Ligand SMILES: Nc1ncnc2c1ncn2[C@@H]1O[C@H](COP(=O)(O)OP(=O)(O)OP(=O)(O)O)[C@@H](O)[C@H]1O
């Protein structure tokens with residue numbers, strides 16, 4: 132029999148996994164491409180609404196909507212990247228912030244206009260509901276599913292970046308854009324694809340989040356805060372760093388709300404401040 | 419007559435407002451070899467960067483196999499067959515030696531086995547990261563990385579600079595093998611005038627961004643007066 136603290140730990144890790152899927156794309160665009168995309172969680176929200184619409188209006192099974200929300204967020208990000216973002220790659224951080232926060236506001240207003248400000252209900256398949264007993268703990272099936280997805284995403288990302296030619300081209304372009312171009316690498320396209328993958332993952336995260344934290348138009352800002360904390364605590368551009376930071380923040384948040392309700396949601400800020408005082412570049416950051 | 423591989427026609431170019439090259443013209447045939455000489459700061463690297471498309475063109479044109487490429491982006495010039503070996507080598511530090519070679523490789527006669535035969539040291543270091551190499555190894559890797567794109571023209575910016583004499587000999591040997599195949603043209607920027615003139619068929623000397631002299635390399639090698647005036651005689655220092 133395990134004491135309840137393990138249950139809290141499990142919930143915290145599962146929540147962290149969700150935050151990881153939401154944030155890893157931003158870590159890549161911010162760390163590797165130096166682009167400040169504050170509309171990142173707007174792509175996540177788009178993914179969430181795609182899933183809600185397909186499940187509730189068109190009676191799609193929940194799982195089948197996940198690839199669609201990934202693709203929808205990726206496609207939307209490609210359009211924005213081609214039309215707007217690419218013009219600001221060399222611009223100041225402030226210009227990037229102003230543009231992308233504008234998109235975040237637009238997304239909030241658009242979501243409220245189309246879907247209203249209410250929380251969206253979601254139907255998950257029966258095998259993801261309820262929980263499974265494990266040494267005296269009741270582990271939520273949906274949370275176990277989240278952990279599984281996050282592990283697969285992490286493995287695919289690390290393998291893709293470290294062991295494929297495309298991954299090597301991304302690293303080369305980040306190391307030295309001029310030389311990468313001089314060898315014939317289409318750096319703009321490489322970055323656009325990377326950006327789309329990151330946004331697609333945010334879309335997937337948005338769909339996965341509905342069952343845990345709900346979905347309403349404020350999502351684009353509420354979770355932006357978490358995502359920015361994770362990116363800075365983990366270290367810019369580090370996939371492993373995002374993973375570790377997401378676990379840390381997820382566990383702190385759940386444990387804080389469970390054991391110290393009066394401190395509540397404030398604990399994650401203390402954790403962030405502590406980590407950044409210890410390591411200003413984040414856990415796995417290089418700069 | 420068939421189109422030359424590379425033609426520069428009255429090219430004026432520079433960085434932003436600073437114009438560095440003034441009205442440069444030159445022609446390089448397929449499989450040709452050209453030494454590009456001149457004192458420090460006359461614009462040799464800038465000329466290579468202009469051929470790659472990194473500088474701002476103010477006038478004239480750059481033609482590749484008869485086609486005007488003056489407005490073509492650098493990565494497209496590279497895929498058309500120009501390989502560039504930068505003066506600072508610019509190895510990718512977060513890639514292994516082998517990844518540096520394969521990251522932009524294009525099909526052709528130069529593949530990993532051929533490269534490792536030319537530079538056996540790189541084979542020994544294939545799993546090292548790009549930033550764990552000696553200066554000589556970095557230079558070999560920079561040349562090998564460009565060769566892996568199977569270029570029709572190789573731009574070499576002072577490949578022997580700052581290297582120990584044994585390494586220079588090794589590189590010269592490799593370069594002679596490369597040129598004896600007659601499958602690739604080169605433009606070689608070099609401070610070691612004697613080596614550059616020995617390896618190439620033709621030569622031009624730059625002075626303050628213009629072509630001050632052009633001659634066959636063998637002729638220029640004997641023309642000590644011109645070399646002394648335009649380059650300063652490094653040749654005399656080597657016995
Ligand atoms: N990025 C740059 N921006 C502005 N001016 C530059 C830049 N790079 C070089 N220059 C200037 O252009 C001129 C030519 O420089 P370049 O590097 O082409 O000379 P070089 O012949 O290759 O010299 P070296 O033998 O020292 O390599 C110099 O006056 C230099 O100061």
Ligand SMILES: [Mg+2]
Pocket residue numbers: 462463464505575
């Ligand atoms: Mg130079």
